[in-house]
Amino acid sequence: MSGATHAIVQAPPLRGRRTERVPAFAYLAAAPTLLVVLLVVGVPLGYSFFLSLNRINPITHRWIYVGFGNYAALPGNPDLWAALGRTAYFAGFSVIGTTLLGGIFALVLNARFPGRGLLRSVVLVPWAMAPVSVGVLWSFLFAGDFGGLNGLLNDIGLSSLATPWLGNGFRALNLVALVNVWNQAPLTALMLLAGLQSMPASLHKAAMLDGAGPMRRFVSITLPWLKPSLLFITIIATINSLMAFDILWILTRGGPGSATTVLSWLGYLLSFQFFKFGEGAAVLYVLTALSFLLAIFYFVVLGPRRTLPQSSAGLAALPGGKRVKTMATLPPFRPRARLLPFAASRVLARGGFWATALVVFLWSALPVVALLLLSITPAADLIRTPATVVPSTLTLDNFVSVLLPGSVAGQVSSVQAERVPLSVLNSFLVGASVAAISVALGTLAGYAFARHEKAPAFRISLWALLLTRMTPGLTLVLPFFIGFRTFGLIDTRTALIVSYCSFLLPLSAWMMKSYFEGVPRSLDRAALIDGCSRLKMLWKILLPVARPGIVATAIFCFLASWNEFLFALILTSTPKSQTIPVILAGFLSQAQFYTYGPMFAATVLSIAPPVAVAFLFQRFLVQGALSGAVKG
Amino acid sequence: MAAISIRNVSKSFGLTPVLRGLDLEVADGEFVSFLGPSGCGKSTLLFCIAGLEDLTAGTIHLGERDMGHIPPRDRNIALVFQDYALYPHMRVRENIAFPLHQQNLPAETVQKQVAWAAELLGLEALLDRSPAELSGGQRQRVAVGRAIVRNPAALLMDEPLSNLDASLRVRMRTEIKRLQKELGLTVIFVTHDQEEAMVLSDRIAVMNAGVLQQFADPMTVYREPANQFVASFIGSPQMNFLPGTMAGGALDDTKTLGVRPHDLVPTRRAPNDALTIQGTLSLIEPAGPVTFLDVTLADGTLIKATCADPRTYRPGETLTLAAPRANVCVFDTASGVRTGALAPPSDDSLVGHTSDEAMAHGI
Missing domain, CATH: 3.40.50.300 (P-loop containing nucleotide triphosphate hydrolases)
Incomplete structure (x- = not known):
């Protein structure tokens, strides 16, 4: 992304350079990652394509090969067109929303002010939270009778405005998209911030001295600089919003009616509710194709222009002697007429900035504070009518019932609440294993990719990695389910670890590749000359140097695994392997009023590690975004 | 403008x-x-x-x-x-x-x-x-x-x-x-x-x-x-700094002498109005137009001198270096401030005095 611009400006491309022989070590290092990607992504992708060519009777399990019949039937299906329209609206809303909001966030966070570190962490929280946790929080805030938003309106005397927020179809679609923006905007902000930070400070200073004001500088300097980052950000935001699933599952489940049934939900419905695997797979493949086409479209519209290779001609001596052209007569320099005195406009700008920073803070923090408040509110308060946000008392009972079920005499934890401690443990074990495996293998592969990018084998596999990053999980989950069932791994943590590794390994390899590209090659050579083997060189020299990148990668992998919902939902069925997002979703589908309190306590538990990470490792996360990390 | x-x-x-x-x-x-x-x-x-x-x-x-x-x-x-x-x-x-x-x-x-x-x-x-x-x-x-x-x-x-x-x-x-x-x-x-x-x-x-x-x-x-x-800071190689006592008894330790390598050349017979220093030639560094000579003094100090043609010199030999006294700076050792140039030797007195004209250019 922005790193690429830098390279373009600073170093001319080296052409006609003799290709280096790729050592066997590089192939060995990249092999595990490529193998996993091929086996665990390539095969299922092919399998699900095969599925889409069949019609499968859900009762008799009979397969009928129909060729492209499923695809041919799609255009005649009015549901599909309606879903396509809603998908377009939802994606458009999300992409524009996240880009605008993320842009404002990034500009605020790029400024130097006391408390910047804190604000950066706070802004990251909505993104670090699992979409499921986000959904649980907002579904209560938007709820009809007892909802937080209505409660607030009652409290401030505007009860006439209270309404079941998700009851109206079009409003529900907008609100779901808005929640998606709330969840995703920090990611855009993070990547834009990384782009802003890579911008040499001298550019803005030069423009300032050239007489450009703040708006002019934003349009003429900042925006063009961010253009390559914006390309990737729009691609990612588009794919993420096309594939949005968790939030829909929690908030509206495609309803009311079919008002929020987007393509991904339609594909899910067909596959896993109606068990029309073939038709479902076809819909999901259309979705995949759509995201590829959009990515290509963005690339054509926003992509980098080809630059001519640098001229090898030397610098001609300055023309001496007589010159033909004369200086134009410039009018005497006139400073701008100012509306306000310098000091006043400065104060005004400062005030405006702090106001924006405050709004950004409240936008990110208020819902999370509401969640914390809900988790220490007695369960009975949550279903009072008329609703109010003022708790009658504060209590830790909710936490006790989910953390230590059965420990307090006379207090009964619900069945779902009793499952929480084990699910947290499951989430931890899965997250830690996934992070460890992905980082170990991804580092090896990342090193090989970084050092031998030009070798044909690696060039092709890099494209393959990029491709897997664009593949929606929904397309993969069904073949995974069938595969794990075949091997008897269904409903195990191992199944989760394997599947998470399959889509996090490419991410991890990509991040590490970007990081190693910043490590000078001379370090490798020095280590080799000093007598290290290649493995020892990697272990003794490069790993310590790349530690920040490794930490960032590990965090990204852990968070992605901790927050994942779809695979966990499909691949697990009993508490022994269910992770916390699944348990949270379970609370919601049981919809027992007396478990609302424990549900919020469990939600707080589910966001605790990500939030802690956002606060402790905020710097690493910005770094990770800088090295091109992209996680949904 | x-x-x-x-x-x-x-x-x-x-x-x-x-x-x-x-x-x-x-x-x-x-x-x-x-x-x-x-x-x-x-x-x-x-x-x-x-x-x-x-x-x-x-x-x-x-x-x-x-x-x-x-x-x-x-x-x-x-x-x-x-x-x-x-x-x-x-x-x-x-x-x-x-x-x-x-x-x-x-x-x-x-x-x-x-x-x-x-x-x-x-x-x-x-x-x-x-x-x-x-x-x-x-x-x-x-x-x-x-x-x-x-x-x-x-x-x-x-x-x-x-x-x-x-x-x-x-x-x-x-x-x-x-x-x-x-x-x-x-x-x-x-x-x-x-x-x-x-x-x-x-x-x-x-x-x-x-x-x-x-x-x-x-x-x-x-x-x-x-x-x-x-x-x-000005001049390359850097100016040599020597204790004031080397000025032939005219100055004491409260002053430091500064001699640019370009002013310090080997000589067979030192002229009267020159500051002379004896040392052992340790290294010869030809730089084209001039050649730098690393000379070790009796107290172990290393100083740099220059000569046009190094071919007659061998490392290890003892050299007499001379610099015009007017080109030698005198600094106050404690403050580092330049007090003037090294005065020409006077026959009647061994008490060094420093000229004040340089002060006008300083700060």
Whole structure:
């Protein structure tokens, strides 16, 4: 992304350079990652394509090969067109929303002010939270009778405005998209911030001295600089919003009616509710194709222009002697007429900035504070009518019932609440294993990719990695389910670890590749000359140097695994392997009023590690975004 | 073009003082270098003049105007950055025209002025390239073009040659000097390269740790450095410093002698009015026009001398070195301040005395 611009400006491309022989070590290092990607992504992708060519009777399990019949039937299906329209609206809303909001966030966070570190962490929280946790929080805030938003309106005397927020179809679609923006905007902000930070400070200073004001500088300097980052950000935001699933599952489940049934939900419905695997797979493949086409479209519209290779001609001596052209007569320099005195406009700008920073803070923090408040509110308060946000008392009972079920005499934890401690443990074990495996293998592969990018084998596999990053999980989950069932791994943590590794390994390899590209090659050579083997060189020299990148990668992998919902939902069925997002979703589908309190306590538990990470490792996360990390 | 006057300027970053009460007057059309080691505050002072940094105390005037509350964009000052800061997404033509567009000049004027600057700097063939397609020297020229195209009141340059290779650096500095004379520019040039400063400047401001050490024309700075810091910073190889006792008993330990290697040559028969030093030749370093001789003195001090033709010397032999007494600086050992040149030996008295004339040039 922005790193690429830098390279373009600073170093001319080296052409006609003799290709280096790729050592066997590089192939060995990249092999595990490529193998996993091929086996665990390539095969299922092919399998699900095969599925889409069949019609499968859900009762008799009979397969009928129909060729492209499923695809041919799609255009005649009015549901599909309606879903396509809603998908377009939802994606458009999300992409524009996240880009605008993320842009404002990034500009605020790029400024130097006391408390910047804190604000950066706070802004990251909505993104670090699992979409499921986000959904649980907002579904209560938007709820009809007892909802937080209505409660607030009652409290401030505007009860006439209270309404079941998700009851109206079009409003529900907008609100779901808005929640998606709330969840995703920090990611855009993070990547834009990384782009802003890579911008040499001298550019803005030069423009300032050239007489450009703040708006002019934003349009003429900042925006063009961010253009390559914006390309990737729009691609990612588009794919993420096309594939949005968790939030829909929690908030509206495609309803009311079919008002929020987007393509991904339609594909899910067909596959896993109606068990029309073939038709479902076809819909999901259309979705995949759509995201590829959009990515290509963005690339054509926003992509980098080809630059001519640098001229090898030397610098001609300055023309001496007589010159033909004369200086134009410039009018005497006139400073701008100012509306306000310098000091006043400065104060005004400062005030405006702090106001924006405050709004950004409240936008990110208020819902999370509401969640914390809900988790220490007695369960009975949550279903009072008329609703109010003022708790009658504060209590830790909710936490006790989910953390230590059965420990307090006379207090009964619900069945779902009793499952929480084990699910947290499951989430931890899965997250830690996934992070460890992905980082170990991804580092090896990342090193090989970084050092031998030009070798044909690696060039092709890099494209393959990029491709897997664009593949929606929904397309993969069904073949995974069938595969794990075949091997008897269904409903195990191992199944989760394997599947998470399959889509996090490419991410991890990509991040590490970007990081190693910043490590000078001379370090490798020095280590080799000093007598290290290649493995020892990697272990003794490069790993310590790349530690920040490794930490960032590990965090990204852990968070992605901790927050994942779809695979966990499909691949697990009993508490022994269910992770916390699944348990949270379970609370919601049981919809027992007396478990609302424990549900919020469990939600707080589910966001605790990500939030802690956002606060402790905020710097690493910005770094990770800088090295091109992209996680949904 | 305008004169710049810097009065009692101080600047701190947080609690760290960077500039401490500087006073400088730069005349209209003058070429002034800020010279000093990295971290001495020279670039900060430059950015203060440009308005990119706020002053903690003091004032800066450009011509008659106090720049105190004038934002950078309204100062009419141009700056060439160390990394050139060419706008990467604009072609050379657009880069050069950018400051003119900000003044809302008619398109015709902009075109004419850009054509003028391009011809002046030999950039005509490159106008439609992007900065990425230029070599270092070409980028440097575009940066200069963008700076002079709007006829600024003053041109500031922040180590503009430091990213170029050696031979190009020498060529570009000649070009800059020629341009400055031709256009009558007021230039402030920041550098840590003393040779660059000597060659280019009408006057050099030597700075250290946020304090102005000396502000004088290049030869004065070279021959009559205000103090030991200036003496050691200017001139390459560095000036030799010797205890005052080596002046043949004329001085004691409270004084330190400074002898430039170029003034110190081996001799068979030392002239009367010379400072002579004996030592063992330990290393011969031919540098082309001169050859440097590393000589070890009896107390183990290593000093550098020069000779034109080293072929008659062998390492290990004992040499007598001589320097004209008028070219030997005398410093106060405690304060480092130059008190004058070494006086000629007088027959009637062995009491050394130092001339005061150098004090006039110092601070």
